[in-house]
Amino acid sequence: MSNISKIQLINLTKTYPSPAGDVTALENIDLTIPDGSVFGIIGLSGAGKSTLVRCINLLERPTSGQVLIDGEDITKLPKKKLLRLRRNIGMIFQGFNLLEQRTVEANVRFPLELDRIPRDKANARVAELLEMVGLSDKAKSYPSQLSGGQKQRVAIARALATNPKYVLCDEATSALDPTTTESILGLIKDINKKLGVTVVVITHEMRVVESICTHVAVIDNSRIAEVGLVSEVFSFPQSEIAKQLIIPNLIRSLSGGEGTKLRLVFNGEGTDEPIISALAMECRVAANILYADTKNIDGKTFGHMVITVPEETTAKVKEFLDAHNVSYKEE
Amino acid sequence: MSTLFTQLWQNGGFWVGVGETLYMTVASALLAYVIGLPLGVILVITDSDGLTPVVWLNKILSILVNILRSIPFIILMVALIPFSRAILGTSIGNGAMILMLVVASAPYVARMVESSLKEVDKGIVEAARSMGANTFQIIWKVYLPEAKPSLIVGAVISTVTILGYSAMSGTIAGGGLGSIAVTQARPSNAQDVIWLCVALMVVIVQIIQEVGMFVARKVDKRRRTNKKIKQSKNNNSDSNGNAETTDDNGKNSANNAATI
Numbered sequence: 001m002s003n004i005s006k007i008q009l010i011n012l013t014k015t016y017p018s019p020a021g022d023v024t025a026l027e028n029i030d031l032t033i034p035d036g037s038v039f040g041i042i043g044l045s046g047a048g049k050s051t052l053v054r055c056i057n058l059l060e061r062p063t064s065g066q067v068l069i070d071g072e073d074i075t076k077l078p079k080k081k082l083l084r085l086r087r088n089i090g091m092i093f094q095g096f097n098l099l100e101q102r103t104v105e106a107n108v109r110f111p112l113e114l115d116r117i118p119r120d121k122a123n124a125r126v127a128e129l130l131e132m133v134g135l136s137d138k139a140k141s142y143p144s145q146l147s148g149g150q151k152q153r154v155a156i157a158r159a160l161a162t163n164p165k166y167v168l169c170d171e172a173t174s175a176l177d178p179t180t181t182e183s184i185l186g187l188i189k190d191i192n193k194k195l196g197v198t199v200v201v202i203t204h205e206m207r208v209v210e211s212i213c214t215h216v217a218v219i220d221n222s223r224i225a226e227v228g229l230v231s232e233v234f235s236f237p238q239s240e241i242a243k244q245l246i247i248p249n250l251i252r253s254l255s256g257g258e259g260t261k262l263r264l265v266f267n268g269e270g271t272d273e274p275i276i277s278a279l280a281m282e283c284r285v286a287a288n289i290l291y292a293d294t295k296n297i298d299g300k301t302f303g304h305m306v307i308t309v310p311e312e313t314t315a316k317v318k319e320f321l322d323a324h325n326v327s328y329k330e331e
Numbered sequence: 332m333s334t335l336f337t338q339l340w341q342n343g344g345f346w347v348g349v350g351e352t353l354y355m356t357v358a359s360a361l362l363a364y365v366i367g368l369p370l371g372v373i374l375v376i377t378d379s380d381g382l383t384p385v386v387w388l389n390k391i392l393s394i395l396v397n398i399l400r401s402i403p404f405i406i407l408m409v410a411l412i413p414f415s416r417a418i419l420g421t422s423i424g425n426g427a428m429i430l431m432l433v434v435a436s437a438p439y440v441a442r443m444v445e446s447s448l449k450e451v452d453k454g455i456v457e458a459a460r461s462m463g464a465n466t467f468q469i470i471w472k473v474y475l476p477e478a479k480p481s482l483i484v485g486a487v488i489s490t491v492t493i494l495g496y497s498a499m500s501g502t503i504a505g506g507g508l509g510s511i512a513v514t515q516a517r518p519s520n521a522q523d524v525i526w527l528c529v530a531l532m533v534v535i536v537q538i539i540q541e542v543g544m545f546v547a548r549k550v551d552k553r554r555r556t557n558k559k560i561k562q563s564k565n566n567n568s569d570s571n572g573n574a575e576t577t578d579d580n581g582k583n584s585a586n587n588a589a590t591i
Contacts, residue, residue, distance in 0.1 A: 057461055086463035097458035100553045101476050111462040113472065142552040155458075162462075 007033040007056060007166065007198070012065035014051055025051040026062070027222040033215070038192050038199045040213035040230065042245060045204060048222045053168050053202045057089045058082060069166075087115060090159030090197075094171035096151040098143040104154050105130065105139040111161045129157040133187065149180035156187060160195070167191065169201045173208060185212050206245060210234070218242045235265040236329060247293070247304055257290070259308035262317065265327040268300035275326060276307070283320050285313045306331070333521035344511065349531055352507040355425055355497045359432035360490045366437040367489075370396070371444025372470055382456070382466050396438040404435050404496050408503050428497065428504040436493050443485035447478045480551035487543030491536050498532065508532055 012029040015022040025048045033039045043049045054060035055067060058074060066073045074085060098107050105126050112122040130136045133153040143151055152172060159167055169188065173181040189212045192199050201213060209216050209230060216234075217227040220241035226233055237243045264275070279287055287307040294303030309317050314330075321328050339345050370392065376382040377389040402410070411431050412422040419426050451474055459473045475482070498509025505514070508528045516524035 059457060059460055083463040083465055086461060089461070091458070091461040093454060093458060095452075095454045097452070097454040099455060099473065099477060100452075101479060101551075103552075110459075110472070114459075114462055114464050114468055144553045158462075168461075 006035050006070070007031075007200070008066075008068040009052075009055070010066040010068065012052075012055060012062045012067065014048075014055060014060060015063045024222050026055070029065070029224055031217055031224060031227065033198065033200060035198050036192070036196055037214045038189065038201060038212050040201045040203060040209035040216040041219055042203055042206070042209050042216060043219035043241075044245075047219045049202045049204075049219050050170055052219065053170050053200060056166075056168060056200065057086050057091065087111065087162045088164050088166065090162070090164040090167040092152065092155045092159050092167065092169050092172045094174045096143070096148070096155045096175075098151055098154055098158075100143055102142075103139065104135060104141050104143070104146070107143070107154055108157045108161055111158060115162060125161060126157075129161060132160075133157045147180075148176050149184060152176065152180075152184050153187065156184075156191070160191065160197075164197065166198045166200065169199060169203075171202055171204070174203070174205065181208070182211075188212055218245065231267055235267050235327060257308060259288070260311050260314040260317075261290070261306060261308050261331045262314075262321075263329045263331050264305045264307065264321070265329070266294055266301040266303050266305070267327065268302050269325065269327075273324070275321075275324060278324070279317065279320055283313070283316050285309050285317055285320075287317070333519065333523055335516060335519055335521040336523045336527070339511065339515075339524060345508075345527065345531065348508040348511045348528070349535070351425065352494065352497055352501075352509070352532075353535065355428055355432065355500075355507055356490060356494045359429050359436060359493050359497065360486070362429065362433045363436040363440045363489065363493065364486070366433065367440025368444050370437065370441035371448065372474070374441060374445045375448045375474070376466065376470065382460075382469060396441055399434070399438040400442070404499055407431070407435050408500055412503075423504045425504075425506050428500040428506060431500050431504070432493055432496055435496060436489060439492065440485075440489050443489055444482065447481035447485050448474050450481055451477045480547045480553075483543060483547040483550065487540060487547070490539055490543070494532070494536060494539070 009029050009031040012026055012031075013024070014026040015024050017023075029052065041049050041052060051060055055062050056069075058067065062075065065075075067075055069085065069089075074082065077085065099110065102110070105123075108126045108129050109122050112125060117125070127136070127139075130139055133156055135150060135153055135157070138146065138150065138154075143154065146154065155172075167188075172188070173184050176184060185208060188199055188201070191197050192212075199212075201208060203209060213230050215228065216230045218225045218233070218237075218239060218241055220239070225239040226237065226242045233242060234246055237246050276287055276289065279285055287309050289305060289307050291304070291306040294301050294305060318328070339348075374389065374392055374396075377385040377392075379386055379389070381389075399407075408431050411434060414434075415422045415427045415430050419430060421427055455477060456469060456473055459469050464472065497507055498512070501507040501510030502513045508531055512525045512528040515521075516528070
C-alpha cells in the first residue's frame, strides 16, 4: 500500500442488545479517512455518527469488522497497547468534559500525567498549548469560571497535549453560539494546517462541514449514504439524505411546476458575470428563478440556483451554460 | 439537681463521656471508610455500565450491603456479641463498640460513596478513557477528586449517623454519652443528666455538620464565580449591574470579590 498512514474502517457493524431485540447502530461501514484531511461525518441525530466516531478509538467496540489505524487492526490490540494508542488520538466533545475540580492548566496537564511525563516538562508543554489556544491568562482558573468557547479551547489544548496524529471531534461546536462556533472551527482548521493533524468531525450542522472539512461522509440509518470531497458532495449530492441535509429548501422548490428545471451549481470555478441576465440577453430565454442560495467568497460564487426555462429552449440554455463554464444538473 | 449530676460534674464524668463518644465515632468512621470507600468504588466500577463490569461480583456485594443495612442496629448489635467475643475476646468496652459500629456503618458508607461517585459526569470519565487512562488512573484521578465535595458531604452524614449509633451501642457495651444517659441516668430518673447528654450530642453534631459543610464548600471548585457574583450583587448591586458578562471575564468577578 502506497499510503498506509490513515484511518480505515472495514465492514464495521455495531449492534446493541436490547430487550426488544438487537438494535443496529452501524451497518457495514466502509470508510477511509486520508491523512491530513478534515473529514466530516454528517447525519441526523440517531443516525449512528457518535457510535461511529467512538469505534475509531474503541470507546465503543464494534460487533464485527476492522478498525485499521496506520494499517494496524486495533480491535486485536491487547489492552495496554490500546491505551497507548489512544494517546495518539485526541478527542473533544460537545459537553467539553473538563475535570471540574482541576484548574485549566491541570486539565491540560492531565493526559501528560497519565503518561508520567515529569512535572517541569509537562508544565512547559501546558504553557505552550495554552498559548496556542489563546488562554494563557486563564491557566489558574477553574472550568466553571470559563465561557463555553473557552472551555472548548481548553479541551482542544488537552486533546493536543500528547501530540496526537488524529483528533476526533464529537459535535464539538453544537453547544456553542454561532460566533464562538466560528472561532472554534477556525482553531480546528489551524491545527489541521499547522500541525498536520488529521481531524474527524462529527456534526449535524451543515455549516461546520462547509467551513472546515475537505471530505465528507453522509450517514443515514446506520449506513454511509454518500462519501467524497466536500466540493463534490456539496455540489452534486446524490443520495436523498445528502440533498435533504445540504439543500433542504431546494427539495421543496423542485416539486411541481412546468418547464425544464435546471440546478446551477457554483463552486467558485465559473466566471463572476451575471449569468441570468447574460442568459436573457444572449439566448433570449427568460429564466424563472425558483431557488437561489449563493454566496460570494473571495470574489468567487458558491452555492446553488434552480431555474426553470421553457422546455423547447432547454438545449440552447445548456449550450450557453457549457460555454460559460457553469455546472448544472437537470432535475 | 440530682446527686448523679453533681457526681458526674465533679468527677468530670461528662467530659469522659464526650471523649469516649468522639473517640468511638471518629475511630469507627475512619475504619468504616477504610472498608466502605473501596467497597463503594468496587460497586461503581463493577456495575453493568461501569469501567470493568463484573456483574456477579456486583450483585453479591450489593446483596451483602443491603442485608447488613436492613438489620436495625440495635438487633445487629446483639447478634454481633458472639462475633465480637470470637474476634476481640470480649463484647464490652470501646473496642467491641467500634467493631459493632464498623460492621453496621461500612455498608452504609459504601452506598454513600457509590452515590457520590455516580454523580460524576460520565462524559468526564469517557474523556479520560479517550486519553488512554487505565481503570486505576480513572478511579484515582477522575472519580475520587471529582467527587470530593460530595464525598465530604457523605462523610459528614455518615459520621453523624455513626454518632447516633454510638449512643445506642453504649447501652450494651458501655461508654460514651449514650451509656451515661441510658444506663446511669435512666434508672434514677436523673432528667438533668439525660438532658445535658442530649445537649452535648446536639453540640457535637452541629460542630461536625458545620465544619464538614464548610470544608466541602471550600474544596468545591464548581460555580465559584456564580457565588461571587451573587454576593457582589447583594452587597454592591448598583456599581456592577452587568453580571452576565462576568462569565467571560474572570477579572471582573475577581474585582467583585475584592469589594466584598
